[in-house]
Amino acid sequence: MKIRVFTILILMIVSGLAEDKLRYTNATELRIQGTAFSVAEKENPFHRLPRYAQELVRREVWDLSTNSAGIFIDFYTNSSFLKLKWEVTKNFTMEHMAGTGIRGLDLYCKNKGKWQYVATAKSAGKVSEKVIIENMSGTMKEFRLYLPLYDGIESLEIGIHADAQIEKGQAYSEKPLVFYGTSITQGGCASRPGMAYPNIISRKLDKNCINLGFSGNGWLQEPMARILAGIEADMIVLDCLPNMTIKMVHENIPKAIDIIRQKQPQVPIVLVENINYETNYFNFLQYQDIYDKNGALRYEFNQLMENNYRNIYLLSAKGLIGLDHEGTVDGVHLTDLGFLRFAENFIARLKKQGLIK
Amino acid sequence: MKIRVFTILILMIVSGLAEDKLRYTNATELRIQGTAFSVAEKENPFHRLPRYAQELVRREVWDLSTNSAGIFIDFYTNSSFLKLKWEVTKNFTMEHMAGTGIRGLDLYCKNKGKWQYVATAKSAGKVSEKVIIENMSGTMKEFRLYLPLYDGIESLEIGIHADAQIEKGQAYSEKPLVFYGTSITQGGCASRPGMAYPNIISRKLDKNCINLGFSGNGWLQEPMARILAGIEADMIVLDCLPNMTIKMVHENIPKAIDIIRQKQPQVPIVLVENINYETNYFNFLQYQDIYDKNGALRYEFNQLMENNYRNIYLLSAKGLIGLDHEGTVDGVHLTDLGFLRFAENFIARLKKQGLIK
Numbered sequence: 076m077k078i079r080v081f082t083i084l085i086l087m088i089v090s091g092l093a094e095d096k097l098r099y100t101n102a103t104e105l106r107i108q109g110t111a112f113s114v115a116e117k118e119n120p121f122h123r124l125p126r127y128a129q130e131l132v133r134r135e136v137w138d139l140s141t142n143s144a145g146i147f148i149d150f151y152t153n154s155s156f157l158k159l160k161w162e163v164t165k166n167f168t169m170e171h172m173a174g175t176g177i178r179g180l181d182l183y184c185k186n187k188g189k190w191q192y193v194a195t196a197k198s199a200g201k202v203s204e205k206v207i208i209e210n211m212s213g214t215m216k217e218f219r220l221y222l223p224l225y226d227g228i229e230s231l232e233i234g235i236h237a238d239a240q241i242e243k244g245q246a247y248s249e250k251p252l253v254f255y256g257t258s259i260t261q262g263g264c265a266s267r268p269g270m271a272y273p274n275i276i277s278r279k280l281d282k283n284c285i286n287l288g289f290s291g292n293g294w295l296q297e298p299m300a301r302i303l304a305g306i307e308a309d310m311i312v313l314d315c316l317p318n319m320t321i322k323m324v325h326e327n328i329p330k331a332i333d334i335i336r337q338k339q340p341q342v343p344i345v346l347v348e349n350i351n352y353e354t355n356y357f358n359f360l361q362y363q364d365i366y367d368k369n370g371a372l373r374y375e376f377n378q379l380m381e382n383n384y385r386n387i388y389l390l391s392a393k394g395l396i397g398l399d400h401e402g403t404v405d406g407v408h409l410t411d412l413g414f415l416r417f418a419e420n421f422i423a424r425l426k427k428q429g430l431i432k
Numbered sequence: 433m434k435i436r437v438f439t440i441l442i443l444m445i446v447s448g449l450a451e452d453k454l455r456y457t458n459a460t461e462l463r464i465q466g467t468a469f470s471v472a473e474k475e476n477p478f479h480r481l482p483r484y485a486q487e488l489v490r491r492e493v494w495d496l497s498t499n500s501a502g503i504f505i506d507f508y509t510n511s512s513f514l515k516l517k518w519e520v521t522k523n524f525t526m527e528h529m530a531g532t533g534i535r536g537l538d539l540y541c542k543n544k545g546k547w548q549y550v551a552t553a554k555s556a557g558k559v560s561e562k563v564i565i566e567n568m569s570g571t572m573k574e575f576r577l578y579l580p581l582y583d584g585i586e587s588l589e590i591g592i593h594a595d596a597q598i599e600k601g602q603a604y605s606e607k608p609l610v611f612y613g614t615s616i617t618q619g620g621c622a623s624r625p626g627m628a629y630p631n632i633i634s635r636k637l638d639k640n641c642i643n644l645g646f647s648g649n650g651w652l653q654e655p656m657a658r659i660l661a662g663i664e665a666d667m668i669v670l671d672c673l674p675n676m677t678i679k680m681v682h683e684n685i686p687k688a689i690d691i692i693r694q695k696q697p698q699v700p701i702v703l704v705e706n707i708n709y710e711t712n713y714f715n716f717l718q719y720q721d722i723y724d725k726n727g728a729l730r731y732e733f734n735q736l737m738e739n740n741y742r743n744i745y746l747l748s749a750k751g752l753i754g755l756d757h758e759g760t761v762d763g764v765h766l767t768d769l770g771f772l773r774f775a776e777n778f779i780a781r782l783k784k785q786g787l788i789k
Binding site: 168172179209264266270356357358360401402403404411412415 | 527529532536565569621623627711716718760761767772
C-alpha cells in the first residue's frame, strides 16, 4: 500500500499539468503522413490535394479534399501527458456519424512493433484544447495522431511537458498504397478517425496509406485520374463504385486505367466491387442496381484482361464486411465493425493474390 | 431486360407511397418488449421504470429511465414499405455517439429463424417522419423495431400500405434476462439501437432482454435492488462496476444480492468485472483504479461463495471486448465492434458455465 501511494505521488508530480510546464509544438514541425503532397504544394498542410488541383476538379471534390481524412502525424516524445489544441474548418454535424469521427482526433502508440490505440480527443467546437492522455511513464514513445475524417484542420498544436522532448516520426521508405473512393473510403461512419479502413490497413501493414475518398463524389473523372496517375504508388485501389452510375463505370474506369498506365505501367490496380448494402436484402430495386453495377465492373475488368492489361485485380465484395449484416449504421456506411472486417478481408484477399506480403 | 423493367414497374405500383395509401398504427397497439413493466404501470409506454419508482430512485436515475434503451416493438406485416412517425423527448447531441444511436430507430426482420438487420431511421429533430424501408415483397414478415438508446419516445406510429395487414408480434413465454448497469449497458456508444449489447444478446439467444443501464448512475442502491428483485427473471446481470466506487462495491453488492435472493432464491446472478479501459494501458493511475475495483468485486464474490450463496457467477472482463484495443470510441465506451465482441464472449462464457443453453 505504501509503495502504491508513493508511485501515485511520483506520477502526479511527473505528469503535473500546470500551464507553466506546458510547451506547444506546431504539428507541421512533426511528420505529416498519409498524404501524397508536400506542405509546399498545398494551400493548407492538412489538405489532401495540392493547390493546382483546385482548377482541375469539381468544386465538390475540392471542398471534400480539404477534409483531413487519412492524414496522421507521427512523432516521438517522452512527455508524461499530451495536450492538443486544434481548430477545425467547418464544425458541422451528421446524424449517423459521431462528432469524434467527423472532427475528433485519436492517438496510437507503437507497442512491441504494433500500433495500439491510446485515447481520443473530443472536439469542443471550432476551437478545442484537450488533454488527450496523462499519467504516462516518461519513456520515449512513438505516437501517431489521426486527423478528422469529415472536417478540415486549420491549425494543430501538440502540447508536452516543457522538460520533455518531441521529435519527428520516421518517414516511410516504401511508396504508399493509394485508396480512391467514396464516403466509405473517406471513413463514413467510423466512430473515430483511426477506424477508417485505409487507416486500419495502414496500421496492420505498417505502410503509408493515402485516403482519397470523396463522399458522394467518387466519380473517377479524368482530372482525378491524372492526379492519381501522378502519385507514385505501390498499389492504387479504386473503391468508387458506390458513387458511380453504370455509364460512369463503362466510360471512366477504362479511361482512368489508361491514364494511370501511361505514368505507372506496372503499379497494381485493385478494382473493388460495390458491397451489397444491407438494406438491399429487403429493398429489391436497390439490389438490382448494385447487381448491375458490379456486372458492368466485371465486364470492364474482363475487357482489360482480354486486351492484355496486367496487374489489374478485381476484388469481390462478397463477405467483405462480414456475413451477419451487422457492419453498417444505415445499411450503407460502415461502422468500426464493418471497417475492421473490410480491412482484415482486404488484406487476406490481396495476400492470397500475392499482392501483399 | 423486359422482365426486369416489368418487375420494377410492378414493385413500384405495389410499394406506392402516395399518402392516401398510407395507414398508421400506434406502436402501443403492437407488442412492446424489452421492458419488465406493463403500459398500465408506466407514465409513458416507452419508459423503463414503473410510475411508482419515481418516488424511490434518485432524480438522475428516473430521468435516465425515460430513455427507451432496450425497448423494441415486435410486429408482423405484409406491407411493401414501412414509414415511421416518432417524437423524441429531448433531442440532444453527444460528441462521441451518433444521433442514430441516441435517438434513431433500427429495424430487423426474422429471416430463416434469425433476426437480420433491415434499415435505420435517422431522426430529423424532435419530430420525424421517415420511410425506413420500401420496395419489399408483399409476403407476411416478422419485424422488430428498436427504440432510441439515449432519448425517450413521446409517441411512435408505424405506417404501412393501407391495404396491408399489421399484427402484434409474439410474446416471449420464458422469463427475461435482466441487465443492470452503466452507460455501456445502456448502449453508449452504439451506432444504432440494435447494437447495444443487451439487444445483440437478445437477438442471438432469441430471448427477451431488459436493459436497465443508467448512464453514470449504476450505483446499485437499495431502491434499485428492490426493483430488480421484483422482476421475475431467468438471469440478472449486474454490470455496474464502472459507475461504482470501491466503497459502493463492498456495501451495495452484497446488500443487493440479499434483497434479490429474498424474492428470487434461485435466479442466477452474474457479476461482471470492470473492463480495463483501453486508455489505462498508458494512464497508470486509471489502471490501478480498475484493478482495485475488480479486486473488491472478487473479494465480495468469494465472501458470497464462503457463505454458501449459490447461482452467483463472476464474469471476467479479460478479453471481453477483444484483445486488439480497437473496440471503443474513447477508451471506455464501446462501439458496435466492442458491443458485438462483448455479446459473443458473454454468451460463450455463460454457455461454458452451463448458464445458457
